[in-house]
Amino acid sequence: MAVAKTRQIRYAKAPIAKKVKMGGKVVVSEAFVRQGVSSLIPKLHVKRGDMVMLVRGSKKVGKGQTGKVLNVFPREGKIVVEGVNLITRATKQRTPLGKSGLVKKEAPVFASRVMLFCTSCKKPTRIKHKVLESGKKSRICKHCSEAFDS
Numbered sequence: 001m002a003v004a005k006t007r008q009i010r011y012a013k014a015p016i017a018k019k020v021k022m023g024g025k026v027v028v029s030e031a032f033v034r035q036g037v038s039s040l041i042p043k044l045h046v047k048r049g050d051m052v053m054l055v056r057g058s059k060k061v062g063k064g065q066t067g068k069v070l071n072v073f074p075r076e077g078k079i080v081v082e083g084v085n086l087i088t089r090a091t092k093q094r095t096p097l098g099k100s101g102l103v104k105k106e107a108p109v110f111a112s113r114v115m116l117f118c119t120s121c122k123k124p125t126r127i128k129h130k131v132l133e134s135g136k137k138s139r140i141c142k143h144c145s146e147a148f149d150s
Contacts, residue, residue: 029077044111045127046079048072050148052114053124054084061085061109066117070106078108085109120146 008025020026046052046069053066062084071080087107093100115124121144128140130147139148 042074042077044072044074044077044079046072046111046114046116051117051119052079052081053117054081054109054113055115055124056113057085057109071108072111073108076108077111079111079114080106080108081114082106116141116148118144118146118148120144 008023048069048071050069051066052069054062054064057063065084067082067084069079070082073079083106085107086104088102088104091100091103116127116139117123118125118141121141123143125141125143127148128142130138130140132138136149140146141148
C-alpha cells in the first residue's frame with residue numbers, strides 16, 4: 001500500500017513570496033492565502049481594466065486617487081494602478097531613440113488597499129456576485145446595483 005506524501009505548509013505573518021525550504025516545507029504568507037485551500041495563489045477582487053480608488057495609504061502614495069488597473073500580480077497580491085504610487089527611476093539610453101534620465105512610473109500597491117470605484121454612483125464600493133440567466137457570474141455594485149462586467 002502506497003502512502004500519499006502530504007505537503008507541509010508553514011504560514012508566515014509577513015507578506016513574503018512562496019518559498020520551499022529544506023525538507024520540502026512550503027512557506028507562504030498568511031496575509032494572502034487561507035489555511036486549508038489547495039491553491040497557494042490568492043484570488044484578487046480586482047481585474048485588469050477596473051476603475052479603483054486607493055482607500056488606505058499615505059498622501060504621497062496617492063490616497064483618495066482613482067485610476068485604471070494596468071497589471072495584476074496575484075502571486076504577490078499586488079496591482080499597478082494608473083497614476084497612483086509614482087516612483088522616479090534613473091534610466092540609461094538603451095537605443096539611439098530611447099529615453100534617458102529620470103523616468104516616472106507606477107509601482108505596485110497591495111490589492112487590499114484599493115476598492116472598486118463605481119462610475120455611476122461615484123463612490124468606492126464592495127461587490128456582490130450575481131449569476132445571470134446565461135450562467136455567467138457578474139460583479140454588481142452594492143450601492144446602485146450597476147454591473148461591472150458587461
